[in-house]
Amino acid sequence: MLALIRAQQRCRPRTQVVSHVARGLPTWRGIHQTPVALKKKKKGTGSDDLFSTExxxxxxxxxxxxxASEATKAKKPSAAPTERSADTGKKLRGxxxxxxxxxxxxxxxxxxxxxxxxxxxxxxxxxxxxxxxxxxxxxxxxxxxxxxxxxxxxxxxxxxxxxxxxxxxxxxxxxxxxxxxxxxxxxxxxxxxxxxxxxxLVGRKAARQLLHSLHVEHPLQESITLSALHRIYKLPAISEDLVSCAMITSACFKAGTPESLTVANALVPALQELLQKTKPEAWEYPTDPNARNQRKDKAWLTWTLTKIEKALSNQNQPFEWLRQWREQSGHVQVAT
The missing domain is CATH 1.20.930 (Transcription Elongation Factor S-II; Chain A)
Incomplete structure (x- = not known):
């Protein structure tokens, strides 16, 4: 684990001193953000259905x-609302x-x-x-x-x-x-x-969500920085949380540099130990969309462990222990 610790030390977040002078902030005017431009930007925010949002x-x-001073006073409903008023209310709720x-x-x-x-x-x-x-x-x-x-x-x-x-x-x-x-x-x-x-950074759930956002499409350096924040905010270490350990291990394998592979290989024993302590049936992939939205971390673990198994296979490293756990959890039937 020395490799991960050294990587974290090189990426410690800055701790600059804040001026005691209160910052005056301008009001958002939307000068360069017209509704049309914002609508175009929003089109790129869609995500995979495995990770759909509210x-x-x-x-x-x-x-x-x-x-009360800012809101419009509501009118009293009439005794017999018209069809038009009902339609208007429906539009307002949209x-x-x-x-x-x-x-x-x-x-x-x-x-x-x-x-x-x-x-x-x-x-x-x-x-x-x-x-x-x-x-x-x-x-x-x-x-x-x-x-x-x-x-x-x-x-x-x-x-x-x-x-x-x-x-x-x-x-x-x-x-x-x-x-x-x-x-x-x-x-x-x-x-x-x-x-x-x-x-x-309060809670393991928020930390996992942020790591999920960073570990695939962003530089590995950002995931390493986040792992250092776990210690600062008294969260469980990356190597002690199954989902987080799997995601950062996968990210290190994906980066493919000598340094990142060293960190990945150092994390593999920790991942193996975590899986040995975890019942596979507790992490079955949720096939129901509603259940999947409630426990997205199960979907993240399913696909991340699949990537790690492929990486171990490509490096001619033993992965039978991982395949066996994935078979028992049903992950193999979902992701190959």
Whole structure:
């Protein structure tokens, strides 16, 4: 394991000191992000059905997050609603188009920006509505491009200045949205610079999600950096978590450099030990789409172990122990 430890030490995240001067952040104006451009960018965010994500409508409505002063007062329903009013209500419950999403993003962004920080603007002090935790989740969901998420991330320091904390659900939503918009490096940047952003990588689930986002299409260096963060945030080491160990081992084999192969071969014994302690039937590949969405880590493990077996075979290394576990778990019938 010395190879992995040395690789982690070379990739330790920076720990710069944050200035005590509060940062003034401009409001997102969408100058270079027209609804048409954002819609085009969003087309590239689709993912394999094995890793499908929640419907965008979950994030569509900011609702009472804006407070009574910002929201439109609802009209009382008539005693006998017309067919037209029923159709209108159905449309309002549907997905937002690009223009509506951008408008709601701008309104919510400005609302949050003016009400957090050490010294909120005078306007917010006169009307001190408290920003709810769910406001961040709605901002993440309304964002349609990496640039918008970056703009939101620049407000994170002000949340800490307001003496507010990040919940595991908020962190998980941020990580997932970064994956959906194909910018997991932004999440890695935030977690790697805690003095600036003040966001903890909370929970094994969020760490796995981020590693899944990075280990296939991004440089191996980023996965190694993430593995170093496990120790900083007191998460189980990569070599102690079955799914994470499999993903980074696969990434090291895929990189194919002498250094990465050294790390991969150093991780193989740890992976073998983890499999020996794990019941194969507990990690059967979920064939039902709903069950698969609930336990995506099972799908990740299925395909990752398949890649590792092929890598071991290509290097003429013993892999019978891995094939036997995959047969008992049913992975062989799904992925070959």
């Amino acid at each position: 419907d965008d409508s979950l994030f569509g409505d900011s609702g009472d997050l804006l407070g 997905k937002l188009n690009a223009e509506q999403r951008l408008e709601r993003f701008n309104v919510l962004f400005q609302f949050v920006d003016e009400r957090i920080g050490r010294h909120p603007p005078a306007k917010a002090q006169r009307k001190p509505e408290q920003v709810r935790n769910t406001a961040w989740q709605h901002l993440f969901g309304l964002a349609m491009a990496k640039e918008q998420l970056e703009q939101v991330a620049e407000m994170f320091p002000k949340w800490r200045e307001s003496r507010r904390e990040w919940t595991p659900q908020m962190v998980m939503t941020f990580v997932r949205r970064c994956e959906e918009l194909r910018c997991p490096e932004l999440a890695l940047k935030v977690f790697s610079d805690h003095p600036k952003y003040g966001v903890d």
